Amino acid sequence: MTDINAYEAAPEGEFRDYVALLKPRVMSLVVFTAFVGLFVAPVDVHPFIAFCSVLFIALGGGASGALNMWYDRDIDAIMNRTQSRPIPSGRVEHSAALGLGLVLSIISVMMLGLVANWFAAGFLAFTIFFYAVVYTVWLKRWTPQNIVIGGAAGAFPPMIGWACATGGISIESLLMFALVFFWTPPHFWALALFMKEDYHNAGVPMLTVTHGRRVARRHIFAYTLVLAPFALWLGLTSVGGPLYMAVAVVLNAAFIRGGWQVLRRNEDAAIADGYLVERRVFKLSLYYLFLHFLALLVQSWMGGW
Amino acid sequence: MALRTEHEIHGRRRSRNVGLGVVLLGFVALVFGLTVVKVQEGGLVEGYDHQPRVSLTPIEPQAPAVARTPVQEVTE
Numbered sequence: 074m075t076d077i078n079a080y081e082a083a084p085e086g087e088f089r090d091y092v093a094l095l096k097p098r099v100m101s102l103v104v105f106t107a108f109v110g111l112f113v114a115p116v117d118v119h120p121f122i123a124f125c126s127v128l129f130i131a132l133g134g135g136a137s138g139a140l141n142m143w144y145d146r147d148i149d150a151i152m153n154r155t156q157s158r159p160i161p162s163g164r165v166e167h168s169a170a171l172g173l174g175l176v177l178s179i180i181s182v183m184m185l186g187l188v189a190n191w192f193a194a195g196f197l198a199f200t201i202f203f204y205a206v207v208y209t210v211w212l213k214r215w216t217p218q219n220i221v222i223g224g225a226a227g228a229f230p231p232m233i234g235w236a237c238a239t240g241g242i243s244i245e246s247l248l249m250f251a252l253v254f255f256w257t258p259p260h261f262w263a264l265a266l267f268m269k270e271d272y273h274n275a276g277v278p279m280l281t282v283t284h285g286r287r288v289a290r291r292h293i294f295a296y297t298l299v300l301a302p303f304a305l306w307l308g309l310t311s312v313g314g315p316l317y318m319a320v321a322v323v324l325n326a327a328f329i330r331g332g333w334q335v336l337r338r339n340e341d342a343a344i345a346d347g348y349l350v351e352r353r354v355f356k357l358s359l360y361y362l363f364l365h366f367l368a369l370l371v372q373s374w375m376g377g378w
Numbered sequence: 379m380a381l382r383t384e385h386e387i388h389g390r391r392r393s394r395n396v397g398l399g400v401v402l403l404g405f406v407a408l409v410f411g412l413t414v415v416k417v418q419e420g421g422l423v424e425g426y427d428h429q430p431r432v433s434l435t436p437i438e439p440q441a442p443a444v445a446r447t448p449v450q451e452v453t454e
Contacts, residue, residue: 085387085390085391085394086390086394087390087393087394088393088394088396088397088398089393089397091394091397092397119415119419121411121412121415122412122415122419125408125411125412128408187412188412
C-alpha cells in the first residue's frame with residue numbers, strides 16, 4: 074500500500090520578498106544621507122567610485138535590516154505595522170534572512186574597503202554591528218531609551234559617506250551625525266504617540282508605554298531644543314552657507330514650535346482630533362531631515378561661505 | 379504528452395532566479411567598471427619586478443665626489 078504524504082514545504086518567496094528583507098525605505102534614507110556626506114566632503118571623488126561607495130553603504134544598511142528582521146521575527150508577527158513583512162507572513166524562512174544578512178554584510182564591507190578605503194569599510198562594519206547587535210539584540214527590548222541609542226546606527230551613514238571621500242572624521246561629519254542622532258527620538262516618539270497599541274502589544278519598552286505619554290511629550294520637546302543648536306552649528310562649518318542657514322533656521326523654528334504644541338496637549342485633546350498635531354509633527358520631522366540634507370547638497374553645489 | 383501545467387511556485391522560483399541573475403551580472407559590470415576607473419586613476423603604476431629598475435629606485439641626494447674611492451669601484 075502506498076501512502077501519500079504532503080510535506081510541509083519550505084516557503085519559497087519571490088525576488089521582491091528578499092528585497093523587502095533589506096528594508097528599502099530605510100535604505101533610501103541611508104542612500105540619501107550617505108550621498109550627501111560624500112558629496113559635501115572637500116575631497117573630489119570619481120563619480121563611479123562615489124556611486125559604488127553609496128551603493129555598498131546602502132547594501133550594508135540593507136544587510137543589517139535583514140539581520141534585524143531575522144531577530145525580530147517574533148515581535149514583527151504581533152505588531153500590525155510589521156505583520157506583512159516577509160518572515161512573519163511566511164514567504165521567507167528566517168534562516169534565509171540570517172544567511173542573506175550575514176553574506177551581504179561581508180560583501181558590502183569588503184567591497185566598500187576595495188572601492189573607497191578601509192576606514193570607511195570598518196566604519197560600515199561597526200554600523201552593521203551597532204544596528205544588528207547593540208540596537209536589535211540588546212537595547213530594543215530592554216530600555217525605553219532604545220531608539221535614542223539605536224538612532225546612532227541611522228546617523229552613521231553620512232559619516233561613512235564623508236569617510237569614503239576623506240578617509241577620516243571631522244567636525245562637519247560629526248555634526249551631520251548629531252543632526253540625525255538628535256532628530257531620531259522626536260521622530261519616533263511622535264510616531265509612537267499615535268501608533269499606540271502596537272509596541273505595547275509586542276512588549277517593546279517604548280517610552281510612551283513605560284513612562285507614560287506625558288513624559289514622551291516632554292522628551293519630544295526637549296529633543297527639538299537640543300537638536301536646533303547642532304543643526305545651526307553645522308551651518309557655521311565649511312559645509313554650511315547662507316542657504317543652509319536660512320533653511321535650518323526656518324525648519325528648526327517650525328520643529329520647536331511643533332514640539333511645543335505636542336507638549337501643551339493632553340491625551341483627551343489628542344484623542345478628540347485623532348492625534349492631528351502629533352501626525353503633523355511626525356510628517357514635519359520627515360521633511361525636516363530631508364530638507365536639511367538637501368540644503369547641504371545644494372549649498373555645496375553653490376559654494377559655501 | 380509532456381506535462382505543461384505550471385504551478386504558481388514555478389513563477390516564484392523564476393522570479394528569484396532571474397532576479398539573482400540580474401544582480402550577479404550587475405555585480406560583474408560594477409567590478410569591471412571599478413577596475414577601469416581604478417586603473418585610470420592610478421596613473422603609471424609600477425611595482426617591483428625581480429629586477430631593479432631605474433624608474434623605481436629612490437632618488438638619493440648626490441653624494442660628494444670625494445666619497446667614492448677607486449677601491450670601491452674595483453670591488454663592484
